[in-house]
Amino acid sequence: xxxxxxxxxxxxxxxxxxxxxxxxxxxxxxxxxxxxxxxxxxxxxxxxxxxxxxxxxxxxxxxxxxxxxxxxxxxxxxxxxxxxxxxxxxxxxxxxxxxxxxxxxxxxxxxxxxxxxxxxxxxxxxxxxxxxxxxxxxxxxxxxxxxxxxxxxxxxxxxxxxxxxxxxxxxxxxxxxxxxxxxxxxxxxxxxxxxxxxxxxxxxxxxxxxxxxxxxxxxxxxxxxxxxxxxxxxxxxxxxxxxxxxxxxxxxx
Amino acid sequence: xxxxxxxxxxxxxxxxxxxxxxxxxxxxxxxxxxxxxxxxxxxxxxxxxxxxxxxxxxxxxxxxxxxxxxxxxxxxxxxxxxxxxxxxxxxxxxxxxxxxxxxxxxxxxxxxxxxxxxxxxxxxxxxxxxxxxxxxxxxxxxxxxxxxxxxxxxxxxxxxxxxxxxxxxxxxxxxxxxxxxxxxxxxxxxxxxxxxxxxxxxxxxxxxxxxxxxxxxxxxxxxx
Amino acid sequence: xxxxxxxxxxxxxxxxxxxxxxxxxxxxxxxxxxxxxxxxxxxxxxxxxxxxxxxxxxxxxxxxxxxxxxxxxxxxxxxxxxxxxxxxxxxxxxxxxxxxxxxxxxxxxxxxxxxxxxxxxxxxxxxxxxxxxxxxxxxxxxxxxxxxxxxxxxxxxxxxxxxxxxxxxxxxxxxxxxxxxxxxxxxxxxxxxxxxxxxxxxxxxxxxxx
Numbered sequence: 157x158x159x160x161x162x163x164x165x166x167x168x169x170x171x172x173x174x175x176x177x178x179x180x181x182x183x184x185x186x187x188x189x190x191x192x193x194x195x196x197x198x199x200x201x202x203x204x205x206x207x208x209x210x211x212x213x214x215x216x217x218x219x220x221x222x223x224x225x226x227x228x229x230x231x232x233x234x235x236x237x238x239x240x241x242x243x244x245x246x247x248x249x250x251x252x253x254x255x256x257x258x259x260x261x262x263x264x265x266x267x268x269x270x271x272x273x274x275x276x277x278x279x280x281x282x283x284x285x286x287x288x289x290x291x292x293x294x295x296x297x298x299x300x301x302x303x304x305x306x307x308x309x310x311x312x313x314x315x316x317x318x319x320x321x322x323x324x325x326x327x328x329x330x331x332x333x334x335x336x337x338x339x340x341x342x343x344x345x346x347x348x349x350x351x352x353x354x355x356x357x358x359x360x361x362x363x364x365x366x367x368x369x370x371x372x373x374x375x376x377x378x379x380x381x382x383x384x385x386x387x388x389x390x391x392x393x394x395x396x397x398x399x400x401x402x403x404x405x406x407x408x409x
Numbered sequence: 410x411x412x413x414x415x416x417x418x419x420x421x422x423x424x425x426x427x428x429x430x431x432x433x434x435x436x437x438x439x440x441x442x443x444x445x446x447x448x449x450x451x452x453x454x455x456x457x458x459x460x461x462x463x464x465x466x467x468x469x470x471x472x473x474x475x476x477x478x479x480x481x482x483x484x485x486x487x488x489x490x491x492x493x494x495x496x497x498x499x500x501x502x503x504x505x506x507x508x509x510x511x512x513x514x515x516x517x518x519x520x521x522x523x524x525x526x527x528x529x530x531x532x533x534x535x536x537x538x539x540x541x542x543x544x545x546x547x548x549x550x551x552x553x554x555x556x557x558x559x560x561x562x563x564x565x566x567x568x569x570x571x572x573x574x575x576x577x578x579x580x581x582x583x584x585x586x587x588x589x590x591x592x593x594x595x596x597x598x599x600x601x602x603x604x605x606x607x608x609x610x611x612x613x614x615x616x617x618x619x620x621x622x623x624x625x626x627x628x629x630x631x632x633x
Numbered sequence: 634x635x636x637x638x639x640x641x642x643x644x645x646x647x648x649x650x651x652x653x654x655x656x657x658x659x660x661x662x663x664x665x666x667x668x669x670x671x672x673x674x675x676x677x678x679x680x681x682x683x684x685x686x687x688x689x690x691x692x693x694x695x696x697x698x699x700x701x702x703x704x705x706x707x708x709x710x711x712x713x714x715x716x717x718x719x720x721x722x723x724x725x726x727x728x729x730x731x732x733x734x735x736x737x738x739x740x741x742x743x744x745x746x747x748x749x750x751x752x753x754x755x756x757x758x759x760x761x762x763x764x765x766x767x768x769x770x771x772x773x774x775x776x777x778x779x780x781x782x783x784x785x786x787x788x789x790x791x792x793x794x795x796x797x798x799x800x801x802x803x804x805x806x807x808x809x810x811x812x813x814x815x816x817x818x819x820x821x822x823x824x825x826x827x828x829x830x831x832x833x834x835x836x837x838x839x840x841x842x843x
Contacts, residue, residue: 396653
């Protein structure tokens with residue numbers, strides 16, 4: 157890959173070495189945690205306290221400050237998983253494999269949160285705990301896609317083969333997500349039209365938008381913290397017989 | 410022998426094998442009819458209710474029948490070492506896999522069309538929807554075999570892969586289900602179905618091109 | 634490395650882990666036409682894993698395998714090699730003839746026709762017998778017939794003598810000797826020691842470590 161500048165490729169080579177990555181993660185996590193807490197605090201304060209009451213829905217709309225960022229994260233993480241799957245398959249990078257499988261439960265968690273908060277949001281609005289509207293249904297199917305990745309990885313004993321399998325599955329899944337999304341949308345359009353989109357001007361007021369975006373960024377930092385922690389653990393599990401793990405355990409003892 | 414010869418050879422072989430095991434061939438059909446029969450028993454036999462549900466019930470049952478028959482796609486070859494021989498062939502595994510999927514569909518998917526009229530009668534599906542039912546079956550059953558093949562390839566090495574296979578494959582089946590049963594539903598009301606059929610055709614053509622490669626990769630992983 | 638320009642099969646610093654256990658590391662060897670490589674070692678020492686790496690079913694955790702100088706994934710390797718493993722690789726519902734015809738379709742034409750090959754493995758006249766009616770020894774000989782009908786230089790055999798009686802073993806050894814004499818190569822595992830004379834035999838003994 158001659159078009160990648162040398163310092164960048166050297167960084168990738170170094171970072172993808174498990175002991176180096178492990179040490180790097182250890183150094184970063186405290187900082188990321190601080191940033192996360194600050195962003196979370198700001199977002200929640202802005203969303204729960206500062207933002208005005210919605211004239212239609214009253215205060216019950218405020219759950220979007222959890223629901224919408226969680227839904228965004230659920231999609232974002234799956235796409236990221238697919239990218240890592242591609243990297244793992246093409247360049248056989250163990251770190252990509254580890255990051256992929258570490259991300260899956262986190263993504264599933266966000267999907268679950270999106271579903272629960274969506275249901276909670278729906279109760280005051282539609283009177284029922286669940287409606288088969290397009291977005292919630294797509295999220296539900298996405299949850300199954302995540303569960304499939306987690307189950308497949310757990311079912312294959314040899315972890316190297318398991319990593320290849322979930323890489324393939326993640327890539328297949330990511331191709332299907334737009335198809336599933338549009339087919340479900342065609343099937344049912346109850347949900348209110350998307351109120352925040354990258355392209356057009358958001359149709360919600362900026363005082364409601366800013367906390368939303370703050371929460372979205374905060375969740376991304378949460379993801380980073382969680383995936384680094386999980387990746388560290390997975391690396392230890394996969395490299396138990398290697399020198400650096402033994403040295404690490406001896407140091408801690 | 411050139412690759413196209415190998416392609417036909419594998420289709421011929423699989424059809425021959427299915428014929429030698431022809432007692433098993435009827436199983437997906439029986440399952441299809443049986444599952445459809447369960448619905449009137451479960452929800453009551455009111456004609457209006459059944460007629461409204463007919464497209465969905467027929468299509469969910471077809472989906473489940475397809476799912477059940479998927480395991481046979483690679484199981485036998487995996488167990489007796491034939492799959493390894495295919496991996497060792499100088500010919501591209503993707504092409505061989507595509508041949509196997511086509512043969513599998515001919516044996517498990519195509520027969521469902523024969524049974525469709527019976528099920529339409531059971532559930533009171535309007536006559537005007539019959540043609541669409543056949544069209545959706547002919548377009549979507551190969552699609553089910555293709556999409557399912559990826560799931561089978563990923564799980565063939567596992568001892569109890571059946572439930573996991575369903576978990577992997579059913580979410581991917583959702584778009585097919587939506588458009589196929591949606592089309593039949595619209596046809597039952599006399600509405601045009603061109604859009605749905607075209608989408609199914611597009612999905613089928615894409616799957617023909619896109620499925621063999623990840624399936625071959627998954628098989629290589631499973632044979633590990 | 635004086636012979637390396639003639640080395641057909643070259644393994645370079647192969648390592649293999651299985652379930653977090655190191656089976657072997659830095660394993661290197663070369664094989665030239667006319668040579669036989671015998672892999673020895675106790676069960677679980679990694680012989681089958683090494684064979685499966687040579688077949689390309691598994692990737693080694695480190696190291697490469699070269700066929701005439703190119704990596705096996707980039708070369709004509711699969712056109713030039715054939716494998717008979719624990720499983721027969723035949724369909725029990727199909728006849729002997731149907732199985733061999735299919736095997737031929739997967740590869741390219743070799744030295745012997747199907748009839749000649751069946752004759753050589755002493756299965757002549759069994760053309761139309763379904764494989765499930767054959768005995769274990771006959772099934773094994775059928776798998777080996779596959780080696781004769783397709784073009785190949787390298788035979789990779791995992792315990793080829795299982796299920797064979799003394800006569801069967803002598804038969805396979807003579808087929809192997811003929812293959813070697815004609816410039817072929819073989820890698821095999823076997824609990825039974827080869828009693829072939831004039832054999833250019835290399836041995837690798839794998840010992841489970843840790």
